[in-house]
Amino acid sequence: MNDTTLTTNNRYHASSGIWSYWLGMLVLTLGLAGLAITGEADKLSMGTPFIELLSYKLTGYANVLLAAATVVYIAHLWFTKPAVGKWASGLATAGAVGLLVALLTRWFESHQILEEGHVPISNLYEVSIFFTALTTVIYLVLESFSRNRHPGAFVMPIVIMAIVFELWLVSKGNAGPQNLVPALKSYWMHAHVLANFIGYGAFAVACGGGVMYLVRHRAEAQGRTDGMVMRVLPSLTEADTLMYRAIAIGFITFTIATILGAAWAYDAWGGYWSWDPKETWSLIVWITYAIYLHLRFVKGWAGTRMAWWAILGFGVTLFCFIGVNMFLSGLHSYGQVS
Amino acid sequence: MAIDTQKPSHPEGASNNVLVRLVRLLSSMPVAVSLLCLVALASMIGTILVQNREEDFYIANLGPTWYKILNALDFFDMYGSWWFITIMGLLVLSVSSALLRHGPRFWHMSRPMQAMRPWPKKSDGSFTINSPLASDPEATETLLRRLGFSEFRHREDHGKPLLLARQGRFSKFGFFLVHGGVVLICIGGLITSQLGFRGVMNLPEHDSDNRVYVADGNKYRTLQLPFQVRNDDFDISFYKTGMPSEYSSQLTLHQDSKDIVSKRITVNDPLRYQGITFYQASFGDAGSGVEFTIRDLSEKGFPEQKVKTEVNKVLEDGMGLKLTIKELRQHNVMNMSQEEGKTKLSDVGPSLDIHLSSPSSGNLTYRVYMSYPHMLAFGRTGASEMTYDDLGFSPADTLRMELLGAYLDEVSKIEGERGPDQNRAAFAAAMKSLDLPISRAAELGPSIAIAEQVLRKHKLPMLFSFTGFDPKMYTGLQVARDPGSPLVWSACALLVIGLYMMIYMHEKRVWIRFNKEQQQLEVCALLSGKDKHPLNSTLAHLQQELSAPTNTTS
Numbered sequence: 001m002n003d004t005t006l007t008t009n010n011r012y013h014a015s016s017g018i019w020s021y022w023l024g025m026l027v028l029t030l031g032l033a034g035l036a037i038t039g040e041a042d043k044l045s046m047g048t049p050f051i052e053l054l055s056y057k058l059t060g061y062a063n064v065l066l067a068a069a070t071v072v073y074i075a076h077l078w079f080t081k082p083a084v085g086k087w088a089s090g091l092a093t094a095g096a097v098g099l100l101v102a103l104l105t106r107w108f109e110s111h112q113i114l115e116e117g118h119v120p121i122s123n124l125y126e127v128s129i130f131f132t133a134l135t136t137v138i139y140l141v142l143e144s145f146s147r148n149r150h151p152g153a154f155v156m157p158i159v160i161m162a163i164v165f166e167l168w169l170v171s172k173g174n175a176g177p178q179n180l181v182p183a184l185k186s187y188w189m190h191a192h193v194l195a196n197f198i199g200y201g202a203f204a205v206a207c208g209g210g211v212m213y214l215v216r217h218r219a220e221a222q223g224r225t226d227g228m229v230m231r232v233l234p235s236l237t238e239a240d241t242l243m244y245r246a247i248a249i250g251f252i253t254f255t256i257a258t259i260l261g262a263a264w265a266y267d268a269w270g271g272y273w274s275w276d277p278k279e280t281w282s283l284i285v286w287i288t289y290a291i292y293l294h295l296r297f298v299k300g301w302a303g304t305r306m307a308w309w310a311i312l313g314f315g316v317t318l319f320c321f322i323g324v325n326m327f328l329s330g331l332h333s334y335g336q337v338s
Numbered sequence: 339m340a341i342d343t344q345k346p347s348h349p350e351g352a353s354n355n356v357l358v359r360l361v362r363l364l365s366s367m368p369v370a371v372s373l374l375c376l377v378a379l380a381s382m383i384g385t386i387l388v389q390n391r392e393e394d395f396y397i398a399n400l401g402p403t404w405y406k407i408l409n410a411l412d413f414f415d416m417y418g419s420w421w422f423i424t425i426m427g428l429l430v431l432s433v434s435s436a437l438l439r440h441g442p443r444f445w446h447m448s449r450p451m452q453a454m455r456p457w458p459k460k461s462d463g464s465f466t467i468n469s470p471l472a473s474d475p476e477a478t479e480t481l482l483r484r485l486g487f488s489e490f491r492h493r494e495d496h497g498k499p500l501l502l503a504r505q506g507r508f509s510k511f512g513f514f515l516v517h518g519g520v521v522l523i524c525i526g527g528l529i530t531s532q533l534g535f536r537g538v539m540n541l542p543e544h545d546s547d548n549r550v551y552v553a554d555g556n557k558y559r560t561l562q563l564p565f566q567v568r569n570d571d572f573d574i575s576f577y578k579t580g581m582p583s584e585y586s587s588q589l590t591l592h593q594d595s596k597d598i599v600s601k602r603i604t605v606n607d608p609l610r611y612q613g614i615t616f617y618q619a620s621f622g623d624a625g626s627g628v629e630f631t632i633r634d635l636s637e638k639g640f641p642e643q644k645v646k647t648e649v650n651k652v653l654e655d656g657m658g659l660k661l662t663i664k665e666l667r668q669h670n671v672m673n674m675s676q677e678e679g680k681t682k683l684s685d686v687g688p689s690l691d692i693h694l695s696s697p698s699s700g701n702l703t704y705r706v707y708m709s710y711p712h713m714l715a716f717g718r719t720g721a722s723e724m725t726y727d728d729l730g731f732s733p734a735d736t737l738r739m740e741l742l743g744a745y746l747d748e749v750s751k752i753e754g755e756r757g758p759d760q761n762r763a764a765f766a767a768a769m770k771s772l773d774l775p776i777s778r779a780a781e782l783g784p785s786i787a788i789a790e791q792v793l794r795k796h797k798l799p800m801l802f803s804f805t806g807f808d809p810k811m812y813t814g815l816q817v818a819r820d821p822g823s824p825l826v827w828s829a830c831a832l833l834v835i836g837l838y839m840m841i842y843m844h845e846k847r848v849w850i851r852f853n854k855e856q857q858q859l860e861v862c863a864l865l866s867g868k869d870k871h872p873l874n875s876t877l878a879h880l881q882q883e884l885s886a887p888t889n890t891t892s
Contacts, residue, residue, distance in 0.1 A: 115577055179577045182584050182605035241871060248841045255837060259830045268606050270617040270816035271536055272826060273527065275417045277385040287378040291371055297840070298367055300868030328385055 018144045022137075029097050033104035040105065044112035050176035053113075055106035055120075059129060062098025063163045065091050066136065070160050073152035077232055085149030092136050092152065099133035110177040118180050121193040124325055125166060125175040130193070131321070132162045134201035142205060142245060150232045151242060154215075155208030158314075165322070188264030195257035200321055202250030203289070207314035209243035210307035217304055240302050243310045251289045258282050277328040281320035288313045364428075365435035373429045380425060384416040390556050415556070430524045433517050444510035447845060447866065454491045454502055457849055457862065462870050463877045464862035469884045473854045475499045481887055485880065487848065499852040509843035510866070515836025522829035530822035535561060539616075541569040542624035542812040546592070550817045563817075565593045567616065570600070572813045574621060578683055580671030585621055587813040613819055620814030623649045626666050627808035628690055630706065633733045633801040635793065636698075640743035642736060648810075664691035664703065666807055686710060690804045699799040706804040716798065727792050730785045733801035741782060742789050744768035749790075761787075844872045848880070859884055 040054045050056060069091035076084045103120050111117025120126040139155045169175050216236055219229040234242070261282070262272035273279060292309050295301040363369060387408075388395075396405045396414060412419030471478045478501060479490050487503040494500065537552035546568040551558045570588040577583045589609055590600040601609040608617040625648040632643045647653065653661040667689045675682035687709035694702045701719035711732035717724045731738045748764035748771075749756070765783060769776060844865055851860040861880065865873040 116583065179579060179581055179583065182582060185584070186606040188606075244871065252834070252837050252841065256834055259834065262830075263827075264606075266820075266823065267608065268617070270608070270615065270619065270818045271820065272823060275381075275384060275389070280381045280385045284378045284381055287374045291374050293841075294367065294371065294374075296869050297867055300870075324385070 015145070018141070021144070022141060025093065025097060029100045029104070032097070032101045033108075036101055036105045037108045040109070041112075044109060046113055046115075048109075048113045053106070053109050055102045055109055056175075058098060058102035058105060059166075062095045062102060063132075063166070065095035065098055066132070066156070066159055066163065069095055069152070070156035073149070073156050076149060077153050077228055080232055085152075088152055089140060089143065089149055092156065093140055096133050096136040096140065099129055099136075103129055103133070106177065114177055114179055116179065117177075118185075119190055120177070121190070121197075122180055122184055123174070123178055124322070125169045127193065127197065127321075128162055128166045128169065130197050131200055131204075132159050132166070134197050135159055135162070135204045138198065138201045138246070138249070139205045139208070142242060146234070146238065146242065148234050148238065150234060151209060151212050151239070154212040155205050158204045158208055183268050186264055186268060188260055188267065192257055192260040192264055195253045195260055199250045199254030199257055200317055202246045202253065203285075203310075203314050203317045206243045206246035206250065206310040209239055209246060210310035210314075213239040213243065213307040214304065214311075217307070236303065240306065243307065244296065247289055247292060247310065247313075251286075251293065254282075254286060254289070258286060277324050278320070281316075281324050285313070285317050285320045288316050361435040361438050364432045365439045370432050370436065373425065373432050376425050377429055380416070380422055383413070384422075387413055387416070389417070390415055390553070392556055426524065430521055433521050437514065437517050437521070440513065444513055447510055448508050450507070451489050451491060451502070451504055454493050454500075455847075457495070457500070457851070458864055461849075461862035462865050463873050464860070465877070465881060466858055466860050467881060467885050468857055469859045470857070471884060471887060472852055472857045472859055475501050475850075475852055477887075478850060478852075478859075478884075479503070481883055482848065482880075485876070485883065487846075495851065498854070501850045501852070502847065503850070504845070504847045506843050506845040509839060509845050512836045512839025512841075512843060515832045516840055517836075519829045519833030519836055523826050523833070526822035526824075526826035526829060528822070529825065530820050533821045534819045536816065536818040536820075537561060538619070539567065539815040539817050540622065540624075540812045541567060541587075541815060542810060543569055543572050545569055545624075545812075563614065565591050565598060567591055567815070569813050572621060572811045574811070576669055578671065578685075580669045580683075580685065582621075585618060585813075587618060587815070589616055589813075589815075613821060615818050615820070617816040617818070618813065619816040622812055622814060623666055624810045624812035625649055625651070626810045628663060628666060628804070629806035630690060630692070630802050630804045631734050632661075633739055633803075634799075635801060636799055638743065638747060640739050642734070642739070644805075659696040660694070662693040662695075664693050666690050666809065668809065670707070688804070688807060690802075690807070692802055694800060696799060699797075702798070704800075704802055706802045708804045708807075711803045714792070714796070714798070714801075716796070725796070727796065729792055729801070730788045732803050734803040734805065738782065738785060738789070739801075741768055741772060741774070742786050742793075744771050745786055746790065746793075846873060846876055 036054055036058065044053075069088050072084060072088040072091060076088050103126070106120040106126070107117065109117075110120060121130055135155070136159055139152065143149060143152065166175075212233060213236060216229055216233045216239060219227065219233075220236070224230055233239070258279075261279070265274065265276075265279075266272040288309075292306065292313060295309075296306065391414070393405070396409070400408070408414065412421070416422055471481070475492055479492075482490070482501075482503045487505040489504040489507065491502045492499065535550070535552050537550035537558075539547065539550050541547055546566045548563040548566045550561045550563060552561050568590045570590055572585070572587045574585040575583050584604060586602050586604040588600065588602045591598045591609075591611055599609070599611055603609045603616060603618045605618050608615050610616075627646070627648055629644070629646045632645060633640050634643070645653070647663055649663050649666050651663050653663075670686045670689050671683050672686055673682065674684045686707060689705050689707045692704045692706065694704065703717045703719075705715040705717075705724060707713050707715070711734060712729045714727045714729055715724050733739060745765055745768040748767045749761070752760050752764060765779065765786065766776065769779060769782075774782075844867065847864045849862050853860065861877075861884070863873055863877060863880075
């Protein structure tokens with residue numbers, strides 16, 4: 001029996017362990033959030049400034065951890081000892097947990113410093129943190145199945161870009177908890193946003209996989225047999241699988257998210273589809289990945305063209321996520337940057 | 339045992355039937371992908387080019403030539419244009435063609451295995467392995483059953499036992515669900531657009547109406563509901579920032595004098611009745627009663643006039659002066675903090691916007707605060723921000739206003755140099771003209787001096803003071819009839835289930851030949867579809883299980 005078979009078998013049997021590990025992380029997140037909230041409870045009052053909030057500081061620390069994870073992931077390309085990879089994953093996990101703790105804390109804080117608190121997924125800053133956390137988690141889950149920690153060097157830079165965007169929003173003064181406009185007060189919102197950001201996060205991971213594929217493909221086309229790329233990067237097939245898996249998860253959740261959004265619009269605006277810019281762009285994102293799946297399922301396409309498609313798809317996704325709010329006007333006015 | 343050696347019937351043979359060829363063309367991948375790209379690109383244009391605005395807006399922004407060209411092509415009501423509908427229609431046709439073209443084959447696949455298929459000439463994966471199961475087809479079947487295979491056929495092949503196993507018989511149903519779902523969603527949308535409507539209705543408190551205004555491009559048409567809608571009560575609450583936190587209306591549907599149904603609707607909680615839904619969409623002023631006083635500064639002695647009118651009314655004096663009562667705000671939240679970066683919000687109470695237009699002073703908008711009558715706030719046309727100043731006393735303060743008028747009148751009589759002495763003399767004359775004792779000069783003098791400065795600085799033709807109001811709000815309702823929605827929601831459910839099936843369920847077939855003498859198994863497998871990835875883990879798992887079966891049955 002050869003090596004590849006062995007790793008595949010391990011993967012098959014390890015899955016229950018992986019899920020209990022992530023369940024443990026969830027419990028840890030909730031526990032830490034509980035601690036943070038109890039610690040801060042009596043220091044808050046109506047109108048406490050944003051920069052004095054514990055959630056703001058926690059976000060900062062978590063972002064530092066994620067930046068460190070990125071550095072270690074990149075270093076891991078050259079320093080291939082498994083320990084380095086484990087450190088990278090550990091830092092990334094700590095960072096993601098930190099961000100989720102920060103969001104849970106912010107949820108509590110919003111109830112203390114606003115007249116009506118709300119789940120912190122209602123402005124561009126909050127959803128950017130959510131995106132950062134979810135992208136990291138989705139990548140780490142896929143990583144724990146593939147047991148290869150090198151793709152992190154390609155996915156984490158996207159996380160860093162999201163962090164830079166968050167910092168920019170802070171500098172523009174668009175980061176504090178805000179009151180909700182009446183249309184956002186709906187239970188649909190929570191499910192809609194959650195599903196949406198699992199989708200966005202998965203598409204981000206696919207984009208990282210696409211870049212990694214192209215790097216390896218270039219090295220192979222140049223006829224290299226040794227060197228960092230050939231030694232550490234996953235094979236083209238594995239990179240392609242990572243892309244596909246991420247897009248498959250993303251496409252299903254994004255479809256659900258769009259349907260939930262339509263259901264919400266049906267209750268709030270009087271119609272499930274209004275050709276509002278955000279809706280329209282989510283349709284464009286959906287079509288982009290629908291084409292990807294068609295080419296793969298029907299034409300059996302894989303490889304370079306599909307890697308480019310995954311990268312392009314994420315570009316479209318980013319415009320839907322951020323661009324629409326910044327450049328186009330419409331009913332999704334929650335995320336205007338002033 | 340009969341062996342089915344017949345090749346699977348290939349539905350893709352040449353055909354002269356035009357319909358068949360059309361279906362093939364429409365469902366072909368290049369056409370499908372092009373149509374998807376076209377829908378995406380066209381939709382994109384509609385998000386960049388603002389839709390359904392008035393003609394002047396486009397002419398101002400694009401120029402008359404581009405306006406004519408783009409308007410002729412329906413670019414300003416793009417999602418309803420004939421060409422966009424055509425593209426969408428073609429997409430639906432393409433998806434339907436795909437259903438027609440592949441449907442029979444996939445349907446055929448979902449039937450139980452009819453007979454043993456021979457060892458395939460070309461497989462998607464094969465291996466030969468030493469196995470303790472080499473002489474035991476029955477135990478192998480049990481093992482495969484555990485791995486998710488559900489259909490089995492046994493036979494002899496060249497003296498050796500051969501086993502065929504299959505799983506995922508219904509996996510291709512995902513294809514029907516997804517593509518059928520997309521078609522049904524589009525049909526649902528079509529039903530809604532043809533048989534449904536979506537309009538607005540602005541209903542003042544205690545009013546009743548049955549007319550709905552339905553947008554038609556950038557125009558409106560009226561639609562009559564079979565019953566009346568009454569707004570019994572409109573309620574709005576605000577955050578401390580002055581932003582609305584929630585608004586709701588108590589709506590009653592009634593026919594003649596009989597109430598049918600009543601409900602308090604809020605933004606995310608509409609009233610649904612007989613397929614018609616009433617959504618809380620907006621609110622506005624339905625002509626609140628307002629009272630204010632006018633001081634005409636262009637006339638001698640600054641006479642006062644009391645006015646009682648309504649919001650949105652226009653008052654004219656017949657000489658070109660026009661006062662428009664613009665907006666009543668019940669809350670004005672301002673940042674009263676003196677420190678940079680800190681916020682200390684405070685509600686300064688109601689205000690009224692009055693627009694003044696006259697040939698002599700042009701256009702001016704005043705904002706008059708009820709609780710701060712001495713505050714002057716106004717904006718000239720073209721200015722982006724309001725100018726604020728403090729008069730020192732209310733324009734409704736008759737004593738001071740008249741004194742100010744008299745004083746300015748006296749001042750205007752001064753000839754030559756104007757110094758402190760002349761001012762004092764003019765003020766004394768003004769006091770006298772109003773029969774005021776000179777003992778009050780110290781009390782009134784300074785405020786009159788400041789007010790004079792303020793008036794000279796801004797050259798305002800009139801001053802207002804806001805004295806009372808009686809709010810009357812209308813509730814803005816979105817009214818919709820959406821007969822396609824049940825179909826759309828069921829189709830969405832089908833779509834999601836189908837997607838899951840298409841991505842995570844596959845038809846897999848495995849042939850196993852038992853070589854008893856060499857204790858070996860020859861295995862080969864087929865996976866339907868072009869994407870062969872899902873087979874890898876199955877084969878790897880199978881390889882492990884066949885070489886060293888884990889005993890879970892005992």
